[in-house]
Amino acid sequence: MSKIDFSGQVAVVTGAGGALGSAFCRELARRGAAIVANDLGGEPTGEGTSHGYADAVVDILREGGARAIANYDTVATAAGGQAIIDAALSAYGRVDIVISNAGNQRNGAFGTLTEEDIESVYAVHAKGAFNVCQPAYREMVRQGYGRILLVSSQSGVFGNPFRANYGSAKTALIGLMNVIAQEAPDGVVVNTLFPNAQGGRLGGTPLSERPDVAFLTAAGERSRHFIDGMKPEFVAALACYMASRQCDRSQHMYSVLGGKYSRLFVGLTEGWYSPGPDAPSCDDIMANIDRIDDRSHYDVPLSGLDEMDTVLKARRALGL
Ligand SMILES: NC(=O)c1ccc[n+]([C@@H]2O[C@H](COP(=O)([O-])OP(=O)(O)OC[C@H]3O[C@@H](n4cnc5c(N)ncnc54)[C@H](O)[C@@H]3O)[C@@H](O)[C@H]2O)c1
Structure with missing residues (x-):
């Protein structure tokens, strides 16, 4: 079996400055991909901006000898999504892989979520996937090849309390994947990833200040037994398979949690x-x-x- 190799390919990773995004970039680059590392920076809620997150990843990738550029546009607008893909096209002339991974969170009990809490999370997770994948998809159809990877969450498909905005926006990606996969020409595949990893900034509020503390404590008790498998690299291995030429499956959903890899399906x-x-x-x-x-x-x-x-x-x- 041939080893997975991304030589000659161009990958766009949104939210590249985060725990998962940077692990995806490092593994894609290590295997030869040229990278567009997009990250708006700012707060876990999605407020503010900073070049530091994308720049830090690009520095690491370049130190390792990879081709990489930073992009700081937001995925939350159509213009931002277009600018991210345009950055790939003007730097490298093509886009083979998109990992739609950028994320914010504004958690709270269902009855307390504000309109702003709902809109800002939908803008980044659900509309953000449209904004980035649409211009990329047009390019992939033109070149007859592409790998789209939507990063979803168990918070919606299985449910986690205090994340009605986040969980439902993430679950929208399943519908988006189903439809794109059925419309896409041969060579363009789209799949959805359900990751679990530690080290992300999402959920950085001190536990004592969070309404979901009891739930998180229970999750923490359970997760203590598989802490090693929560390294972002465990997710990056699956993401890189899903982004590879060798992954000819489309409309598949894969989950990784604590070192266990599974297919997820709707029955x-x-x-x-x-x-x-x-x-x-x-x-x-x-x-x-x-x-x-x-x-x-x-x-x-x-x-x-x-x-x-x-x-x-x-x-x-x-x-x-
Ligand atoms: N870590 C987990 O266990 C886990 C579980 C399920 C799903 N996810 C999803 O995986 C993805 C990555 O999570 P992570 O743990 O690495 O989080 P993270 O906070 O470390 O990274 C997310 C990155 O997205 C960036 N970002 C936020 N809004 C943006 C915007 N509008 N445009 C561009 N960039 C923006 C942030 O600056 C941040 O660097 C997210 O979509 C998250 O919802 C993570």
Whole structure:
């Protein structure tokens, strides 16, 4: 099996100054990629700016002999996203890999989140992915090759308390991946990563001041047993596979937590089929709810049409 190598390829990493972004950049560069290290800098909430985060990564990459440039635009606007991709095109003439990784957090109990808390997190995580991936995708379609990697979070797909804005914005990326993957031409693949790592600035508020302290303490108790596997390098290994030529899978979701790598998927239980012509009553639903809930048999539709196939399967099972 050939080793993964990014020689001749150009990678854009947003939020490159953070714990994960810098680990992604280092591993991509070590394997030959030219890097655009984007980072707005500023506070974990997304306020303020600083060139220091992107510059620090670029210094490390250049010291290691890699080609790298810094970019300080925000992913939160369409103009910022375009400028990030334009930076890659003007420096290197192409863009092969985009890791949409920039992130902020404004945590709080659902009832207390302000409109600003919601909008700023959606702007960076959900709209930010559109802003950066759209101009990159156009270029990838033109050149017939591309790897898009969306960095999501278990906070939405599985749920973590006190992150309704963040968790829902991150889960939007699953829908974005599904649709782009189905529209994309051969050669352009898009996948989603669910990372877990320590060392990020997100969540830097002292525990004593956080409303979610009890939840975090419980998570801390559990995580003590797999601390080694929480190094950003564990995530970078998966991200670099997903960004590689060798990764021909598209519309896949992979999770890494504490050294365990898994595929994540959306399943549909075999369920209960009501063939009509009259609609069932809510009493019928109640009578069959255990069957509808039963996860022992399930399908994994990869498109809306795939879900229709599961209905045809249920009809066939009834001899219809
Ligand atoms: N660390 C984890 O365990 C974990 C778990 C799940 C998901 N994630 C996600 O992984 C990504 C990286 O997380 P991290 O732990 O490295 O966090 P981090 O805070 O260390 O890095 C995020 C970086 O994004 C930058 N950024 C914020 N807003 C930006 C904007 N508008 N434009 C450009 N850059 C911006 C920040 O300056 C920061 O350097 C985030 O999207 C985060 O939500 C992380």
